[in-house]
Amino acid sequence: MEVKDASSALLSNYEVFQLLTDLKEQRKESGKNKHSSGQQNLNTITYETLKYISKTPCRHQSPEIVREFLTAMKSHKLTKAEKLQLLNHRPVTAVEIQLMVEESEERLTEEQIEALLHTVMSILPAGPEDEQKKNASSDMAVDEEDPA
Amino acid sequence: MFVLVEMVDTVRIPPWQFERKLNDSIAEELNKKLANKVVYNVGLCICLFDITKLEDAYVFPGDGASHTKVHFRYVVFHPFLDEILIGKIKGCSPEGVHVSLGFFDDILIPPESLQQPAKFDEAEQVWVWEYETEEGAHDLYMDTGEEIRFRVVDESFVDTSPTGPSSAEATSSSEELPKKEAPYTLVVRDLEGAARTAG
Numbered sequence: 256m257e258v259k260d261a262s263s264a265l266l267s268n269y270e271v272f273q274l275l276t277d278l279k280e281q282r283k284e285s286g287k288n289k290h291s292s293g294q295q296n297l298n299t300i301t302y303e304t305l306k307y308i309s310k311t312p313c314r315h316q317s318p319e320i321v322r323e324f325l326t327a328m329k330s331h332k333l334t335k336a337e338k339l340q341l342l343n344h345r346p347v348t349a350v351e352i353q354l355m356v357e358e359s360e361e362r363l364t365e366e367q368i369e370a371l372l373h374t375v376m377s378i379l380p381a382g383p384e385d386e387q388k389k390n391a392s393s394d395m396a397v398d399e400e401d402p403a
Numbered sequence: 404m405f406v407l408v409e410m411v412d413t414v415r416i417p418p419w420q421f422e423r424k425l426n427d428s429i430a431e432e433l434n435k436k437l438a439n440k441v442v443y444n445v446g447l448c449i450c451l452f453d454i455t456k457l458e459d460a461y462v463f464p465g466d467g468a469s470h471t472k473v474h475f476r477y478v479v480f481h482p483f484l485d486e487i488l489i490g491k492i493k494g495c496s497p498e499g500v501h502v503s504l505g506f507f508d509d510i511l512i513p514p515e516s517l518q519q520p521a522k523f524d525e526a527e528q529v530w531v532w533e534y535e536t537e538e539g540a541h542d543l544y545m546d547t548g549e550e551i552r553f554r555v556v557d558e559s560f561v562d563t564s565p566t567g568p569s570s571a572e573a574t575s576s577s578e579e580l581p582k583k584e585a586p587y588t589l590v591v592r593d594l595e596g597a598a599r600t601a602g
Binding site for chain 1 (some may be wrong): 405406407408409410411412434435438439440442444445449450452470472474476478480481483485486487489504505506552563594
């Protein structure tokens with residue numbers, strides 16, 4: 256086995272969530288072979304990763320929301336890694352922005368940080384913990400919940 | 404947190420699977436080989452993203468199975484340096500605080516990277532952050548199950564492939580401990596002021 260490119264693209268948590276949910280649906284439909292010993296690793300990692308991502312705000316995102324968010328971020332001149340972290344974590348306080356954006360005191364004024372927070376909170380949907388903890392994340396079935 | 408890695412490999416499909424579509428068999432074989440496994444210097448492999456190219460399949464003499472060279476992309480867990488992540492505290496030991504992400508457990512916060520001042524409480528086997536305010540010191544315990552926000556500081560890959568027979572005599576006298584090393588470990592730093600606001 257040969258690795259051609261160890262970092263050809265960065266994936267957001269939402270993309271991985273979507274991929275794993277589709278994979279799970281496909282395997283449910285195909286029937287019996289998921290319990291063979293070879294598939295156990297895939298089952299484990301899929302289950303655990305879905306469980307982890309379901310607890311983050313990425314669960315309720317959609318491709319349109321992500322596109323809108325990236326267009327809105329163009330004016331703030333952030334690096335790809337910083338935009339990805341904002342997308343994955345949905346910060347709600349200035350402290351969180353300062354952690355994710357390098358040298359934020361020099362690059363962003365207070366008003367810019369406020370504006371950034373406002374954009375993040377208005378475009379990205381809130382996480383599951385803000386929905387009165389009704390999301391039982393240990394459940395393997397895909398929930399058809401209304402976004403906040 | 405996740406990256407796409409382009410890889411090339413030769414996949415062997417045994418004859419009893421020839422009735423299935425080639426793409427499905429190959430996807431299943433690749434997942435069987437790589438899912439939930441650590442690839443040296445790459446990261447923890449999650450699942451197949453897509454197959455970009457299939458070259459011609461060959462059948463070699465003496466083996467009825469077909470061998471196909473496949474170019475594909477795999478989703479791999481490999482956080483970049485200084486990335487912020489949220490995890491759960493799995494436990495504390497004198498080496499530091501062990502944090503888990505559910506699908507990945509080998510994350511360690513060494514004592515020097517905890518909020519200072521911090522001390523290890525031997526009786527309860529837990530790390531404590533002594534937070535000083537005007538009223539006095541508050542002790543904030545790093546309890547198991549609590550969510551914690553951290554920044555990735557360092558990663559280390561260890562090649563855990565089995566050693567050859569020539570070194571077997573040298574290692575048979577030593578203890579079994581070296582075999583327990585995790586192939587992929589993250590060393591992280593606890594974050595100022597944000598550790599208590601996660602979750």
